[in-house]
Amino acid sequence: MRISTQAASQAALSDLMRAQREAYDARQQLASGKKAPDLKGYANSAETIIAAKAAQKRSESFVGANERVLNRLEIQDLAYQELSTAATDLRTALTTNDGSFMMDKVQEVFDRASAALNMRFNGSFVFGGRRTDAVPFTADTIADLQAAVPDVSATFQNAADRQTTKIEETITIDVNATASEVGTELMASIERIADFNAGPDGPFDGQITENQQAFLETELANIISAFDTINVAMAENGARQKQLEGSITGHEKRSDYLEIMVAGIEDADMAEAATRFQQAQTAVQVSAQTFSRLSQISLLNYL
Template identity: 35%
Template sequence: MNRVSTSGNYSALLNNLMAAQQRQVEAGNQVSSERKASDLKGYARDAETLTAVRSMRNRVDGFLDQTQILVSRLSMQDNAMGQVSDAAQSARDAIANALATGSGSTLMQELQLAFTNTVQGLNTKFQGEYLFAGGQVNTAATSAGSLSDLTAAPTTASLFQNDQFKTSNRLDESTTLQTGFLASDVGGPLFDAFKTVQAYSETPAGNFGGSLTDAQKSFLEGVLAGFDTVHNNLINTNARNGLLQSQVDNARQDLSTRKDALEESFGDLTNVDMAAALTRLQQAQTSVQAAAQVFQGLKDASLLNYLR
């Protein structure tokens, strides 16, 4: 024969009420956060998989951040190389125009302007660092300022301050690209072409102040081919930078696809089934209400009331 006591009934009812309240809290948290749990303990056997997916997602996020910076860097390099290439074309055009008009009165001024644009392109900065200086990112890639510096220096190579370090960037776990270019490689041949004209202009026969002499015309016709070659090489160098941009864009798209897949996997592990969570919340609320009503009824059914 089982004994029925008021304290026993209260104890059983309170346990049921607290269990219902706990289920209500858990279901409410899932509905409000749209997550199955707030910590790894709540994911039980999926915790290890969840940790691995989160680690991969963080690694992909890191690569995406790096590629975004690299996209901006390569774009800046493209603009700088384009400026140097345009300067070479401008110098070539200035020589061709002098030959066409038979006058060299403005030739050296135009060449100085083209040279200034060349130096500015080679000394381009990205995020406060010189792009074409190799590892010497805090030192201007070239110290030249005017055409006369080319003939004053022992060699054009001495005017470049870059070292031989070429920047490399890791796109993902298995791909690394060499993305850096050196000022001496990009601008060296163009400096030599400018120096040839400047050195001639400093000779008695090279005064381009008025109408061109036959000797001056012959000289300028000879240097045109050199500027054409330099310009074509600069275009090819810029094209190499463009290929790097294409590779980085492709890598960024692949990383974005991987990130989306990992986000989906992460969501499958952590996101709660809202319909089921709402159903559990409603059931828990009903259980709490029912337990509360029974608790109220139990107060009125106390044995003490009958003993009185």
């Protein structure tokens, strides 16, 4: 009788401990919302969780980096608009019959174009290519263009290579064209106009002469070419903006999908956890009462 009672007590104690453990696990799930407190609790799914979270972090990193680049492209677009407008204004100035204020307009175009070519974003020159810490266009005046040796190309100090950025694991794009790529033609035209103005057929003052008209008609073709170069680069910048927007959307969707996938593995069913907790609590009470009664049984009760 005594041996049987001891075995029953041990069984009741085991039931009590199991019920307490189940109650604790259920309570932890209710508190954390997770099925397990650490990766060990997910067994074979642990590797999937680790890989998914790493991929999600990479996607979130790409989103942040691409958004910064997209902000820069918006600044670049403003610079391209300024350059395009400057080229348009110069072309308009060369079609007049009165040259009285032509060089004033040329000076204005130079100033606007210079500022655009040296535009910055977060302290970096956007037209500097890989060299973002140095002024890409160094001429301060039209006279500097005229004095440049061997030509105006000497006033461009940007890097030869464009700056690039990685927007996907396997996709790298150019961030922008360089100052020399988009500005050389326009600045060369300004330099030729200034040279002509200072030459034997100048200056442009009052009614345009035949020689001046012939020169301006030739130079108009160069300005149109400069305008086209700027607008092509501006279109490329717009295409990069669209590409980046698509990349950001893709990374955000990928991150959301991975978050849902991980949640499907990690997150506890709160309704189920609450039910199990109530059942476990009941089991703890019953097991405790059973163990308590068995612990009090003695042969003396039967003598």
